[in-house]
Amino acid sequence: MNVTIKDIARLAGVSYSTVSKALNDSPLVKPDTKRRIVELAAQLGYEPNLAAKSLVSRRSMxxxxxxxxxxxxxxxxxxxxxxxxxxxxxxxxxxxxxxxxxxxxxxxxxxxxxxxxxxxxxxxxxxxxxxxxxxxxxxxxxxxxxxxxxxxxxxxRKDALKEAVRYLSSLGHTRIAYIGDAREADAKQQEKVAGYLESAFECGLTADSAIILNSRGNTWRHGFEAGRMLLALEIRPTAVITGAFDVTAGFLRAVLDGGLHVPEDLSLVSYDNIPQLEELDVPVTAVGAPxxxxxxxxxxxxxxxxxxxxxxxxxxxxxxxxxxxxxxxxxxxxxxx
Missing domain, CATH: 3.40.50.2300 (Response regulator)
Structure with missing residues (x-):
């Protein structure tokens, strides 16, 4: 049975309004009375009725x-x-x-x-x-x-991918791949593709050295399969930008299992600026909003x-x-x- 404010008021020997004020930390209730009511509410497992509260405050919080x-x-x-x-x-x-x-x-x-x-x-x-x-x-x-x-x-997102390409280009990479969901239906993912292509052109990459591998999704499995595709390339890129954290995690696992070393054989930058990128087998450079x-x-x-x-x-x-x-x-x- 749910405990109500009326139950607390009866057991505490105070009015309904006093309990309500105490539970809302009102300065109108004496400190000792407030503390006794709050402790009693906790002992009884009282949970506020959000629907009723919202009728009074017009907010549900x-x-x-x-x-x-x-x-x-x-x-x-x-x-x-x-x-x-x-x-x-x-x-x-x-x-x-x-x-x-x-x-x-x-x-x-x-x-x-x-x-x-x-x-x-x-x-x-x-x-x-x-x-x-x-x-x-x-x-x-x-x-x-x-x-x-x-x-x-x-x-x-577009600026993030442009920043990633410029960064890898500044390190001397001239063959840079983008691995991510490149399906045309998703405008968010298309922003990344557009940013990658624009910056690749600005940095002087050729059609042969600007490579897009469409992961067709943003899960770990999509990244792992994309990593296997990269391993099968006759001439591989020296740097890769991945489009999402889970893609990065799957991709990294595939290339490490395939015998490549990161960053010695392949530099890697990931979209999604989250701390978890630092916890992967190789701490991964991130681009995006913190x-x-x-x-x-x-x-x-x-x-x-x-x-x-x-x-x-x-x-x-x-x-x-x-x-x-x-x-x-x-x-x-x-x-x-």
């Missing part, structure tokens, strides 16, 4: 997060940092891996104060109708969610549009940073293998 998957490490790390950033402001996070339209309907029933949307748009969903909600919504890149209070927060900064920017954007009374549109694009680690080397061994 909850935020809904829409995810395409729970399997991708970089996404999990980012959501964890978002949770930390929002928890510091008193908010709780509810996760959903339902399709965006279903997730929005669920969050509307739960009366969340805001929504954060991560969406992988498949070819079948590319031309789907947008889902409109009056709940303030932050989209990470393009999504099907829209509304009067809306913010788009993202990393300048994950803690990215999470803070997302939380700040959501709080800003939630505070608006009328329509609000906000766009925030983060500049990439390159974190150099031991996976990249100047003037590596070059040759046919």
């Amino acid at each position: 909850t935020v809904g997060v829409v995810l395409p998957s729970l399997e991708r490490v970089a996404l999990s790390v980012l959501v964890s940092r978002i949770n930390d950033a929002l928890a510091e402001r008193g908010y709780e996070v509810i996760l959903s891996i339902l399709p965006p339209a279903s997730a929005v309907r669920l969050f509307q029933r739960l009366q969340v104060d805001g929504i954060i949307v991560f969406e992988d748009i498949t070819p079948e969903e590319r031309h789907a109708e947008p889902v409109t909600t009056n709940i303030p919504a932050v989209s990470i890149g393009s999504s099907h969610i829209a509304g009067p209070r809306y913010a788009l927060v993202d990393v300048k 994950v803690t900064l990215f999470a803070e920017r997302i939380a700040a954007a959501l709080l800003q549009i939630m505070a608006e009374n009328g329509p609000s549109r906000l766009t925030s694009l983060l500049d990439p940073r390159l974190e150099e680690r031991s996976s990249s080397l100047k003037r590596p061994k070059i040759g046919k293998r």
